[in-house]
Amino acid sequence: MLRLYFFIGLMCLVKSDTHETCPSFTRLSFHSAVVGTGLNVKLMLYTRRNRTCAQAVNSTFLGNLNMTKKTTFIIHGFRPTGSPPVWMEDLVQGLLDVEDMNVIVVDWNRGATTIIYSHASSKTRKVAVVLKAFIDQMLVQGASLDDIYMIGVSLGAHIAGFVGKMYNGQLGRITGLDPAGPLFNGRPPEDRLDPGDAQFVDVIHSDIDALGYKEPLGNIDFYPNGGLDQPGCPKTILGGLQYFKCDHQRSVYLYLSSLRENCSITAYPCDSYRDYRNGKCINCGIPQKESCPLLGYYADNWKEYLKQKDPPMTKAFFDTAEKEPYCRATLIKEVLDQWVSLLLWSHVWQPRVCCLPGPSEASAWVLMGHEMATLGLTLFLHRTNISLSLHALLCKSEREIANLAVMVGSPSSQSIIDLGKQRVGRKNNSLNT
The missing domain is CATH 3.40.50.1820 (Alpha/Beta hydrolase fold, catalytic domain)
Known part of the structure; x- marks a missing residue:
């Protein structure tokens, strides 16, 4: 005891x-x-x-x-x-x-x-x-x-x-x-x-x-x-x-x-x-x-x-994603006459150039600058010019970007697009949610 x-x-x-x-x-x-x-x-x-x-x-x-x-x-x-x-x-x-x-x-x-x-x-x-x-x-x-x-x-x-x-x-x-x-x-x-x-x-x-x-x-x-x-x-x-x-x-x-x-x-x-x-x-x-x-x-x-x-x-x-780390690529769509501009500013840590595959009727290039520069992507689709400024992480989704097409909206309009939520129907050139 x-x-x-x-x-x-x-x-x-x-x-x-x-x-x-x-x-x-x-x-x-x-x-x-x-x-x-x-x-x-x-x-x-x-x-x-x-x-x-x-x-x-x-x-x-x-x-x-x-x-x-x-x-x-x-x-x-x-x-x-x-x-x-x-x-x-x-x-x-x-x-x-x-x-x-x-x-x-x-x-x-x-x-x-x-x-x-x-x-x-x-x-x-x-x-x-x-x-x-x-x-x-x-x-x-x-x-x-x-x-x-x-x-x-x-x-x-x-x-x-x-x-x-x-x-x-x-x-x-x-x-x-x-x-x-x-x-x-x-x-x-x-x-x-x-x-x-x-x-x-x-x-x-x-x-x-x-x-x-x-x-x-x-x-x-x-x-x-x-x-x-x-x-x-x-x-x-x-x-x-x-x-x-x-x-x-x-x-x-x-x-x-x-x-x-x-x-x-x-x-x-x-x-x-x-x-x-x-x-x-x-x-x-x-x-x-x-x-x-x-x-x-x-x-x-x-x-x-x-x-x-x-x-x-x-x-x-x-806006954020549903899961950690919650980062989301947000595009800003601006339509001026027949021009569509999509922009996102964010950190870009390492300069590099990415060449993306695209559809036969399109050519694509990506130019990335140094810290806080922009990353640009231009697609030429049937006389429609699409300019993108994206976060570096988007480079890993090349197929999505290369196949991107955007419906030309009314002149002088501007709105937010969440990349990943928006999809493009190439047959009718309209955005599908």
């Missing part, structure tokens, strides 16, 4: 040591959501030196935090089931991949876990106070507000805003990923995320008709697919839980796509999604950071350009 007690005690000690050595995100049950939890904020530090084993830090122990590097806080939102966010690990690792920085996961699951949304939202300012105390100590140790970056998801976006307000908007940057709408819609700036909460605030709105905030909240507000129903998400309640959370979470996955080398999503500043779809907002210049911004991590490349605007705010629209 004594041996049994010793074994149990040893196991408890081992578990305790493991927990202290590599703290993990708080995992709660649905029972906790029903009965409720008190607020407890846990901060976990990740760096390139400890990518897989977090270090617990707080306002009295900053651990291995490097004050000379950027520090990025990741703040989650409402957790009605108590489970950890499924995207958290990918976001931590993705950030460390693109830059040598401090990444701090703000775990306020004890507080966010409840079936009563208002209980969670009421704790957001308290979480912000905890974060301010921590940042104050960072500043004492030599950190700069310029190097503080906060990524807030849903309620977490407003928490980031509250922290920013306490520093009079001097934080380096805040990214809001579909900031929560319920109980925040229509509130004054002091009660929600606002463009003045940091030196640069960018927001991705992916569920404006349900869980997200509809109106602009940042210096630049991105609206993928108009900010409404996202491609690939369930359209009916038969989709189960995904019907409720897929659109809302898409903002996170779109941001994640910006951390990967195979996907750079260009957005188009525009007054409305309708104007964007009608091709009224596609005049991107060179270089891109002074024209059309990239979504996600590199959106702040557009910050200096925004300062030239009064006020320094804009909305930007784009």
Whole structure:
């Protein structure tokens, strides 16, 4: 019996040591959501030196935090089931991949876990106070507000805003990923995320008709697919839980796509999604950071350009694919008399020339320039000239491009075409969806 007690005690000690050595995100049950939890904020530090084993830090122990590097806080939102966010690990690792920085996961699951949304939202300012105390100590140790970056998801976006307000908007940057709408819609700036909460605030709105905030909240507000129903998400309640959370979470996955080398999503500043779809907002210049911004991590490349605007705010629209990495080749069709022009601006990393096979009655060539140049394709079909400016990845779909024909529309018309959705019937020269 004594041996049994010793074994149990040893196991408890081992578990305790493991927990202290590599703290993990708080995992709660649905029972906790029903009965409720008190607020407890846990901060976990990740760096390139400890990518897989977090270090617990707080306002009295900053651990291995490097004050000379950027520090990025990741703040989650409402957790009605108590489970950890499924995207958290990918976001931590993705950030460390693109830059040598401090990444701090703000775990306020004890507080966010409840079936009563208002209980969670009421704790957001308290979480912000905890974060301010921590940042104050960072500043004492030599950190700069310029190097503080906060990524807030849903309620977490407003928490980031509250922290920013306490520093009079001097934080380096805040990214809001579909900031929560319920109980925040229509509130004054002091009660929600606002463009003045940091030196640069960018927001991705992916569920404006349900869980997200509809109106602009940042210096630049991105609206993928108009900010409404996202491609690939369930359209009916038969989709189960995904019907409720897929659109809302898409903002996170779109941001994640910006951390990967195979996907750079260009957005188009525009007054409305309708104007964007009608091709009224596609005049991107060179270089891109002074024209059309990239979504996600590199959106702040557009910050200096925004300062030239009064006020320094804009909305930007784009379309995505249904699955990761969500990049989609979008063509802008412009018809002038008998000329059809299709354009897309994006990154082109390596100069090259592609010769594409074409139908017997057509000749085709592709010329690709260096970074941020255009890739052009010209097909001559029965006196109709078709000029294309495409993303480099389209070169791998040579057969599709070579067989492309476009119906000549009415003069001076312009619209958006999604490559891959549009198909051409060569017999009648009409577009088939």
